[in-house]
Amino acid sequence: xxxxxxxxxxxxxxxxxxxxxxxxxxxxxxxxxxxxxxxxxxxxxxxxxxxxxxxxxxxxxxxxxxxxxxxxxxxxxxxxxxxxxxxxxxxxxxxxxxxxxxxxxxxxxxxxxxxxxxxxxxxxxxxxxxxxxxxxxxxxxxxxxxxxxxxxxxxxxxxxxxxxxxxxxxxxxxxxxxxxxxxxxxxxxxxxxxxxxxxxxxxxxxxxxxxxxxxxxxxxxxxxxxxxxxxxxxxxxxxxxxxxxxxxxxxxxxxxxxxxxxxxxxxxxxxxxxxxxxxxxxxxxxxxxxxxxxxxxxxxxxxxxxxxxxxxxxxxx
Amino acid sequence: xxxxxxxxxxxxxxxxxxxxxxxxxxxxxxxxxxxxxxxxxxxxxxxxxxxxxxxxxxxxxxxxxxxxxxxxxxxxxxxxxxxxxxxxxxxxxxxxxxxxxxxxxxxxxxxxxxxxxxxxxxxxxxxxxxxxxxxxxxxxxxxxxxxxxxxxxxxxxxxxxxxxxxxxxxxxxxxxxxxxxxxxxxxxxxxxxxxxxxxxxxxxxxxxxxxxxxxxxxxxxxxxxxxxxxxxxxxxxxxxxxxxxxxxxxxxxxxxxxxxxxxxxxxxxxxxxxxxxxxxxxxxxxxxxxxxxxxxxxxxxxxxxxxxxxxxxxxxx
Numbered sequence: 001x002x003x004x005x006x007x008x009x010x011x012x013x014x015x016x017x018x019x020x021x022x023x024x025x026x027x028x029x030x031x032x033x034x035x036x037x038x039x040x041x042x043x044x045x046x047x048x049x050x051x052x053x054x055x056x057x058x059x060x061x062x063x064x065x066x067x068x069x070x071x072x073x074x075x076x077x078x079x080x081x082x083x084x085x086x087x088x089x090x091x092x093x094x095x096x097x098x099x100x101x102x103x104x105x106x107x108x109x110x111x112x113x114x115x116x117x118x119x120x121x122x123x124x125x126x127x128x129x130x131x132x133x134x135x136x137x138x139x140x141x142x143x144x145x146x147x148x149x150x151x152x153x154x155x156x157x158x159x160x161x162x163x164x165x166x167x168x169x170x171x172x173x174x175x176x177x178x179x180x181x182x183x184x185x186x187x188x189x190x191x192x193x194x195x196x197x198x199x200x201x202x203x204x205x206x207x208x209x210x211x212x213x214x215x216x217x218x219x220x221x222x223x224x225x226x227x228x229x230x231x232x233x234x235x236x237x238x239x240x241x242x243x244x245x246x247x248x249x250x251x252x253x254x255x256x257x258x259x260x261x262x263x264x265x266x267x268x269x270x271x272x273x274x275x276x277x278x279x280x281x282x283x284x285x286x287x288x289x290x291x292x293x294x295x296x297x298x299x300x301x302x303x304x305x306x307x308x309x310x311x312x313x314x315x316x317x
Numbered sequence: 318x319x320x321x322x323x324x325x326x327x328x329x330x331x332x333x334x335x336x337x338x339x340x341x342x343x344x345x346x347x348x349x350x351x352x353x354x355x356x357x358x359x360x361x362x363x364x365x366x367x368x369x370x371x372x373x374x375x376x377x378x379x380x381x382x383x384x385x386x387x388x389x390x391x392x393x394x395x396x397x398x399x400x401x402x403x404x405x406x407x408x409x410x411x412x413x414x415x416x417x418x419x420x421x422x423x424x425x426x427x428x429x430x431x432x433x434x435x436x437x438x439x440x441x442x443x444x445x446x447x448x449x450x451x452x453x454x455x456x457x458x459x460x461x462x463x464x465x466x467x468x469x470x471x472x473x474x475x476x477x478x479x480x481x482x483x484x485x486x487x488x489x490x491x492x493x494x495x496x497x498x499x500x501x502x503x504x505x506x507x508x509x510x511x512x513x514x515x516x517x518x519x520x521x522x523x524x525x526x527x528x529x530x531x532x533x534x535x536x537x538x539x540x541x542x543x544x545x546x547x548x549x550x551x552x553x554x555x556x557x558x559x560x561x562x563x564x565x566x567x568x569x570x571x572x573x574x575x576x577x578x579x580x581x582x583x584x585x586x587x588x589x590x591x592x593x594x595x596x597x598x599x600x601x602x603x604x605x606x607x608x609x610x611x612x613x614x615x616x617x618x619x620x621x622x623x624x625x626x627x628x629x630x631x632x633x634x
Contacts, residue, residue, distance in 0.1 A: 096501065096508075184413065190342065190413040191551065191552065192548075193548045193550045194550050214532075215543070217548070223624075223625065224625050225625055226532070226548075226625070228532075231510045231534070232508075235508065268627075269628065306628055308542055309543065309626050309627075309628070310628075311582075311585050311623055
């Protein structure tokens, strides 16, 4: 599946490319490849031809490019800033991995990020606006005139500092991927269902509430669907799970081609591929597990999801 | 469905009968019928003939008995302590209803509760040991020699003060219903899957991890199943949701009769009836919603659960 996608499958992601230092109860890494655009791109690369747009410093080396290239990700739109430093994030997860402390953030070249997209990147049918400043998201959205499947992520920082811009950005996309707590914060609605409905009313065709270890819920004007997280006995590093989810979700949709009707059934399958990719992502540190993931493993876990959520199925893995 | 169950459907519940004072963002009640045995019994009453075992004071009046009787619940084993006061609990839920403060607890007659079961109560095929001291749970379990479907709930208090007794009690039942945080606390395992597997290894045939607004997960030696909570736009009062869940779950199993094989499929349906009853319970204060619930409403919501969790279904309510 990894090579030779038809042109309709073009998928552009704009977001952070980073070095992460992560400590969890299961170990630590002092410096590994990370960032929202990277996690998204690797996950989506199993379904579509992905272009990454984002800045790196001159500390970003061949080994890092190689991780992306080996998954067939197009790195031509990665902007290398000479003399600059790549975005660095350090965090530590607590006992049950459901909360974390940020220990260090060095924005580096990300501080002055002004997205530039090649014509090829602008021509993508599918676009993911990873968690960056909402005005930048809107600018990128406007550049990609042919994108008909556009997703967006955000975070508490932008809800607090750029709420109006974020509301405008949401109105211009098709899919919103946010944590349930962020949806509540954005709308001031303690009830998740009402909160998601308020966000839907802004314009997107679906809202995905990410719920960490509890899975994810899909809200559309027509319905509701929810999937548990895959029941892993060991979660090593949750970093990037949300972006991997979005990568599986939008990658799958991109792969259906321009003529496919994005209906409820297709969205439920997208939710499942998102959950599958997120579940692999957290099995090891950073990108380690997804780097050696295979399409066969993805298919097998997809079927496990079907069996573990079906009323009728009696078999499970 | 409410009358004339065959004898095989006998279900005994032992637990608290209470007056609750509850304050939520949606209003408050100063004194209403509550308690784990009451919430369980009302939910289970749609499926089986239920007997309630528990103590009340002489402040427990005809109006309270009537709520149970109107749902066909047998109240002959309710022990009325003259001069005593019924258990009283007061609590306040926070903004998003996911956490609460206990404002007052007056044990009253519950402090010296020493369960006495009539021969009919002891002869039940199905037994629910609601959240009481684990040694009392074991004593009741031993009295009910014919029970072949036995469920148990517990709480952080007993994990902290009577852990060994609780582990013994768990070993003697078929189904454990606990919050995910309690399963983690009991086992010292931050990972829910490992934690549930450790509890399974003690003997029960299934562990149900209750996850509040996220739904519930079922762990068996053979598999894993999870259901989201029903997506309500307004949750008025979560009190009793867990006991209503257990009531729907065990009530459904009890109704399958003594010869039914409790397999994975049946357990998944039990999970769904549990989720259905819990979802109605939280729609209004205390027992208000379940008192006027109908079998038709239960069936309709069961089908909604099927549709909102199916990969293939495209319709939802």
